[in-house]
Amino acid sequence: MSYSGTVSTDPGAEEPVDTNAGCPLDHDFLNGNFDQHSMTYREHSREILKHYRENDPLPWSDTYGGFRLVTKYDDVAFVSRDDATFSSNRNESEPHEGVNIPPTLHRFGFIEMDPPVSLEYRRGLIKLFTAAYAEKSQPFIKRFAQEALDDHIEKDEFDIVAEYTDRLPAMTTLHMLGLDAREWRRYADFFHHFVAEVRTADGYGERYGPGNWVMENLHQEIQDRHINPRDDGLSYIMALRIGDEPPTEEEIVESLMLILVGGFDTSSALLANSLIYLHENSGDRRRLIDDPALIPSACEEFLRYDSPIQHLSRTGKANCALAGRNLKPGDRLMLSYASANLDEDTFDNADKVIIDRFPNRHQAFGHGTHRCAGSYIARTEFAIGLNEVLTRMPDYEVVMDERVRYTTIGSNNGWLSVPVRPNLSAGK
Amino acid sequence: MRIVQAEVQRQRCHGHGRCAVYAPDVFDFDEDGKAFVIADSSFTENGPEIERAFAACPEQAIMIQKEP
Numbered sequence A: 001m002s003y004s005g006t007v008s009t010d011p012g013a014e015e016p017v018d019t020n021a022g023c024p025l026d027h028d029f030l031n032g033n034f035d036q037h038s039m040t041y042r043e044h045s046r047e048i049l050k051h052y053r054e055n056d057p058l059p060w061s062d063t064y065g066g067f068r069l070v071t072k073y074d075d076v077a078f079v080s081r082d083d084a085t086f087s088s089n090r091n092e093s094e095p096h097e098g099v100n101i102p103p104t105l106h107r108f109g110f111i112e113m114d115p116p117v118s119l120e121y122r123r124g125l126i127k128l129f130t131a132a133y134a135e136k137s138q139p140f141i142k143r144f145a146q147e148a149l150d151d152h153i154e155k156d157e158f159d160i161v162a163e164y165t166d167r168l169p170a171m172t173t174l175h176m177l178g179l180d181a182r183e184w185r186r187y188a189d190f191f192h193h194f195v196a197e198v199r200t201a202d203g204y205g206e207r208y209g210p211g212n213w214v215m216e217n218l219h220q221e222i223q224d225r226h227i228n229p230r231d232d233g234l235s236y237i238m239a240l241r242i243g244d245e246p247p248t249e250e251e252i253v254e255s256l257m258l259i260l261v262g263g264f265d266t267s268s269a270l271l272a273n274s275l276i277y278l279h280e281n282s283g284d285r286r287r288l289i290d291d292p293a294l295i296p297s298a299c300e301e302f303l304r305y306d307s308p309i310q311h312l313s314r315t316g317k318a319n320c321a322l323a324g325r326n327l328k329p330g331d332r333l334m335l336s337y338a339s340a341n342l343d344e345d346t347f348d349n350a351d352k353v354i355i356d357r358f359p360n361r362h363q364a365f366g367h368g369t370h371r372c373a374g375s376y377i378a379r380t381e382f383a384i385g386l387n388e389v390l391t392r393m394p395d396y397e398v399v400m401d402e403r404v405r406y407t408t409i410g411s412n413n414g415w416l417s418v419p420v421r422p423n424l425s426a427g428k
Numbered sequence B: 001m002r003i004v005q006a007e008v009q010r011q012r013c014h015g016h017g018r019c020a021v022y023a024p025d026v027f028d029f030d031e032d033g034k035a036f037v038i039a040d041s042s043f044t045e046n047g048p049e050i051e052r053a054f055a056a057c058p059e060q061a062i063m064i065q066k067e068p
Helices: A039-055 A073-080 A117-128 A131-136 A138-152 A160-165 A167-177 A181-196 A204-208 A213-227 A233-239 A249-263 A265-280 A282-290 A292-306 A375-392 B018-022 B047-056
Strands: A067-070 A311-316 A320-322 A325-327 A332-336 A415-417 A419-421 B003-008 B027-029 B035-037 B062-066
Touching: A067 A073, A073 A320, A073 A332, A117 A233, A131 A138, A131 A375, A138 A160, A138 A167, A138 A375, A160 A167, A160 A265, A160 A375, A160 A415, A167 A181, A167 A233, A167 A249, A167 A265, A167 A375, A181 A204, A181 A213, A181 A249, A181 A265, A213 A233, A213 A249, A233 A249, A249 A265, A265 A282, A265 A292, A265 A375, A265 A415, A282 A292, A282 A375, A292 A375, B003 B035, B003 B047, B018 B027, B018 B047, B047 B062
Parallel strands: A067 A332
Antiparallel strands: A311 A332, A320 A325, B003 B062, B027 B035
8 A cells, every 4th residue: 555645754653554554544644643622623622532552542743843643541531640751831932832823822821731740730720610609609600691691592593602502601701800791792702713723723812812802801800900909700710829929911921821721612612512422313302301410410511421621731851651652851741531431441332422421531621731621611601501592492403504613623613603493283 | 248438539530520429429520520538438338339330430530349
């Protein structure tokens, strides 16, 4: 068999191995050119990741400065648990560090720091992220969900992403931070496109860098809290002491951006993907309507199956072995949560959605010290958000042909728009 | 077999919260967001729940001991 692609510069390759046997995908993509932001990945991510798990579980990619993709569940967990060997830190003088490949416009707060500093941030913000806080938040999350549906449910058709799955987490997150939840659309529109576009696209830095409304507004809110501290998330961030020092204004903005990006489109993607799945699988929809107690386990299964954040990255800090390969300091590793969550060696019938799957130790929220801080709030938003739709518009249908997916799912596995018809009269 | 001991390895726990969902009478979370075993909880009365929490923990942070 011949190779049609470019010759890989894989530093660990001894001799060519035909890893393409039986795979319908083009050789170029599979031989050292994996690109998580490509259309090929967006359209075929599950088969690509399966191919790698079965044939080459730690493939090399030449794109974005070079990295290896970690595809097996156990390997992703192993790397995530060892912060000393696999660093999250991003140092601005080392552009190829941090958890994003290619790097984002600026560092994303404590997700791009290592312990002990990252843990000081987490401990300082824990009161926003406990199960108890999420439970206490249920009334306002429910109110946001009901208001959003009130505004649109009488229509023949509306975009449930723009008007609901974006709006609910945006309002919730802004409310937690003490920012103006009535401005949800301006924030949501910004972050929606910020994560949906490829970061290397022309003009990306101008569109989303300093000077945009969101960033300017965050700086203003910080100035306001210096004078009028409140009992809100932004004030908690500003009251942090790292070592003995308060965070700088830039560090405060980074933390805000992390919580906003982490809170918005991730939850939106989860809910949107679930609503699409339940449109196509009326049996499961009926089960959840008849027994809402299944919603929490369905939530875990949708997290596993659709992994809103498909991957985050690490930088090697020491020599070590992984999946039979020797790694050295400076090696970049992309941890594919999407692939780990579909690993047949960990999950029976991994490619099937089983809404009462147990156990379900998925890694959609990550693993180890950097695990998603907002997971309780996310689960609460999902449970309330889905239950409101299933209760008030149980016969909804998705206009499948008019859905628009993100340009890339490499940052977030979501949808730009998903038109739905509530079909309120159908059940009458 | 009866469960005679259940423990959370604090170093491994990163607060996924699954144990408190499956065995709420046995596991709770402290101020660091880490799980702990509630002091007066009954292992014998919550055997199946503890087994589920054990199976569900993504970090494999729960240790259980059964009657020999």
